[in-house]
Amino acid sequence: MSLEKMFSLHGKQALITGGAGGIGFACAEALAEAGASLILAGRSKKSLDDAKAKCDANGYKCLTVICDVSKPEDVNRLVSEAKENGGIDIFVNSAAINNRKPLIEMTNEEWNQLFSINLYGAYYMGKAVAKLMIEQNRGGRMIYIVSTGAYRASINYGAYSASKAAVVMMAKTFALELAEHNILCNLIAPTATDTAFVADYYAANPEKKAAVIKNHPLGRIAVPDDYKGTVLYLASEASSFVTGEMIVVDGGKTAK
Numbered sequence: 001m002s003l004e005k006m007f008s009l010h011g012k013q014a015l016i017t018g019g020a021g022g023i024g025f026a027c028a029e030a031l032a033e034a035g036a037s038l039i040l041a042g043r044s045k046k047s048l049d050d051a052k053a054k055c056d057a058n059g060y061k062c063l064t065v066i067c068d069v070s071k072p073e074d075v076n077r078l079v080s081e082a083k084e085n086g087g088i089d090i091f092v093n094s095a096a097i098n099n100r101k102p103l104i105e106m107t108n109e110e111w112n113q114l115f116s117i118n119l120y121g122a123y124y125m126g127k128a129v130a131k132l133m134i135e136q137n138r139g140g141r142m143i144y145i146v147s148t149g150a151y152r153a154s155i156n157y158g159a160y161s162a163s164k165a166a167v168v169m170m171a172k173t174f175a176l177e178l179a180e181h182n183i184l185c186n187l188i189a190p191t192a193t194d195t196a197f198v199a200d201y202y203a204a205n206p207e208k209k210a211a212v213i214k215n216h217p218l219g220r221i222a223v224p225d226d227y228k229g230t231v232l233y234l235a236s237e238a239s240s241f242v243t244g245e246m247i248v249v250d251g252g253k254t255a256k
């Protein structure tokens with residue numbers, strides 16, 4: 001197979017939750033540039049409209065669907081809509097929230113809300129997408145965006161890290177259970193990345209941002225484009241014998 005064919009996604013459709021967000025949209029752009037059509041999902045209509053306008057300007061085929069991944073009925077509606085519109089070949093789970101608090105200060109409601117999106121939403125999505133992929137009988141790729149926090153604890157990130165660590169084991173189990181259907185499930189672990197996810201926090205705490213940059217051997221935090229190559233690799237034939245794997249994209253931070 002030529003390298004061009006190996007990385008081509010022509011004829012494929014990708015569903016991305018958090019698809020209008022910083023990392024999710026960069027992933028969407030990479031997949032669309034390789035030929036995939038897109039379904040972008042999130043809660044904010046305005047963010048989805050803005051993302052669609054960018055896709056339209058670049059000639060990417062793009063459908064947007066409002067969906068709160070913490071609501072199973074929303075997830076089922078999203079996947080049904082995808083089924084009616086060509087199905088799903090590639091699924092990227094990028095939707096998540098954070099809540100920076102010491103564990104003893106976090107309320108049970110805050111803990112539950114974070115888990116309802118980061119873990120339960122990731123499960124509702126994975127289960128519904130996997131069932132459709134099995135029904136389609138054409139294989140598939142599932143890619144979970146987690147975090148270096150999934151395997152490295154940090155003060156104030158207890159709920160977030162615990163939720164992402166749980167997603168890692170869930171995704172690895174999906175990989176084992178879906179292998180017989182040629183559905184591959186892998187993860188990308190980003191580091192601190194210049195998106196809305198951290199913008200307010202870094203603006204209010206510039207000294208924290210400086211310390212985080214210092215902690216990255218490559219001398220900067222990430223930008224969304226840093227994940228484009230990895231997501232394309234995991235979505236394409238280039239990774240056809242890779243499943244249950246987590247690729248860390250962190251500028252060398254956790255090599256130390």
Ligand SMILES: NC(=O)c1ccc[n+]([C@@H]2O[C@H](COP(=O)([O-])OP(=O)(O)OC[C@H]3O[C@@H](n4cnc5c(N)ncnc54)[C@H](OP(=O)(O)O)[C@@H]3O)[C@@H](O)[C@H]2O)c1
Nearest residue numbers: 018021022023042043044068069095096147192193195197
């Ligand atoms: N930026 C970082 O420093 C960093 C570091 C490590 C890992 N990550 C991970 O990277 C992924 C993407 O983050 P990002 O940096 O791109 O942040 P972002 O720009 O804030 O994107 C997050 C997206 O998730 C969506 N979302 C949140 N809750 C949702 C829900 N209940 N249902 C559906 N969509 C929901 C948001 O859209 P709506 O608000 O419209 O729903 C938003 O588009 C996340 O999984 C995050 O944990 C980020």
